[in-house]
Amino acid sequence: MKLLSVIVPCFNEEETVADFYEEFIKNKAFFDSRDLDYEVIYVDDGSKYKTKDEIRKLHERDEKVHMVSFSRNFGKEAAMYAGFQHAKGDYVVTMDVDLQDPPALLPEMFSYIDQGYDSVATRRVTRKGEPPIRSFFARRFYHLINRMSKTEIVDGARDYRLMTRPMVDAILSMKEYNRFTKGIYGWIGFETKWLEFENVERQKGETKWSFWKLFLYALDGIVAFSTVPLGFASVLGILFCIVSFILIVAIVIKTLVLGDPTSGWPSMVCIISLISGVQLLCLGIFGQYLSKTYLEVKDRPIYISKEEF
Ligand code: UDP
Numbered sequence: 001m002k003l004l005s006v007i008v009p010c011f012n013e014e015e016t017v018a019d020f021y022e023e024f025i026k027n028k029a030f031f032d033s034r035d036l037d038y039e040v041i042y043v044d045d046g047s048k049y050k051t052k053d054e055i056r057k058l059h060e061r062d063e064k065v066h067m068v069s070f071s072r073n074f075g076k077e078a079a080m081y082a083g084f085q086h087a088k089g090d091y092v093v094t095m096d097v098d099l100q101d102p103p104a105l106l107p108e109m110f111s112y113i114d115q116g117y118d119s120v121a122t123r124r125v126t127r128k129g130e131p132p133i134r135s136f137f138a139r140r141f142y143h144l145i146n147r148m149s150k151t152e153i154v155d156g157a158r159d160y161r162l163m164t165r166p167m168v169d170a171i172l173s174m175k176e177y178n179r180f181t182k183g184i185y186g187w188i189g190f191e192t193k194w195l196e197f198e199n200v201e202r203q204k205g206e207t208k209w210s211f212w213k214l215f216l217y218a219l220d221g222i223v224a225f226s227t228v229p230l231g232f233a234s235v236l237g238i239l240f241c242i243v244s245f246i247l248i249v250a251i252v253i254k255t256l257v258l259g260d261p262t263s264g265w266p267s268m269v270c271i272i273s274l275i276s277g278v279q280l281l282c283l284g285i286f287g288q289y290l291s292k293t294y295l296e297v298k299d300r301p302i303y304i305s306k307e308e309f
């Protein structure tokens with residue numbers, strides 16, 4: 001008998017925890033038909049007590065429901081990592097608890113695993129129900145990161161993904177502190193089948209991602225999977241050297257031919273502020289990478305769990 005581990009990160013999701021289980025368990029007949037056992041691992045990412053109580057209730061009903069509870073909110077990436085560490089399954093699937101990742105897709109996903117794929121991933125082809133400004137910036141982000149990084153990061157990819165054990169072990173072997181799972185999946189490779197589905201809106205509760213949180217997450221993703229920004233300084237430096245050289249030659253010639261009436265004070269100020277701006281920008285980019293390196297070097301744990309069953 002094979003085992004399927006389901007990893008479900010939850011952050012203040014008392015409204016959806018039970019609904020998720022109900023929806024997931026509708027696949028029971030399918031699991032029985034292929035002699036598949038299951039375990040559901042809810043990773044409580046530092047929610048208020050209510051979410052934990054809901055998970056405890058489910059555990060009393062079905063001992064195959066487990067929980068890893070964090071000491072505080074460590075973020076979804078940390079929650080997924082904890083899930084991977086605790087999953088014992090031959091197959092592992094990660095899903096959102098808000099039913100935006102329909103559990104009804106599981107049988108279809110397994111049909112591709114049977115065809116020999118290492119992983120079946122999902123992407124939404126529409127962003128229906130999402131604020132247009134958010135969709136716009138999301139698209140720009142994917143465009144940018146794919147130009148800057150050799151690792152392919154798929155637009156619209158959800159964290160809903162079914163994987164076989166070797167792939168899970170590969171993910172676990174990447175122990176970085178600054179985790180960007182979408183990039184990690186691309187980096188480790190493996191044969192992946194992409195399933196497309198229309199965006200499903202959240203059933204209950206509210207999104208836990210503010211625009212600002214998403215923006216910082218996008219920056220983290222770029223820093224984690226591309227070193228292109230570090231090259232900006234060199235490119236701009238070369239460009240400014242060439243321009244200044246041409247200007248110097250022009251000014252020398254002009255002075256020799258026309259004499260040297262004192263002028264150019266405003267233009268000097270403009271040039272100085274432009275170049276200091278560029279220098280600070282480059283310093284800021286270095287700072288980003290330095291701070292990430294700093295956090296990696298500290299080697300802190302990715303999460304701290306307070307309670308498990
Ligand atoms: N989540 C989490 N930690 C966080 C934020 C979110 O574990 O700090 C979980 C959340 O409970 C949900 C999933 O990540 O299961 C996706 O979150 P949400 O639905 O709020 O994001 P959206 O679908 O709007 O992108």
Ligand code: MG
Nearest residue numbers: 096098100202
């Ligand atoms: Mg959601």
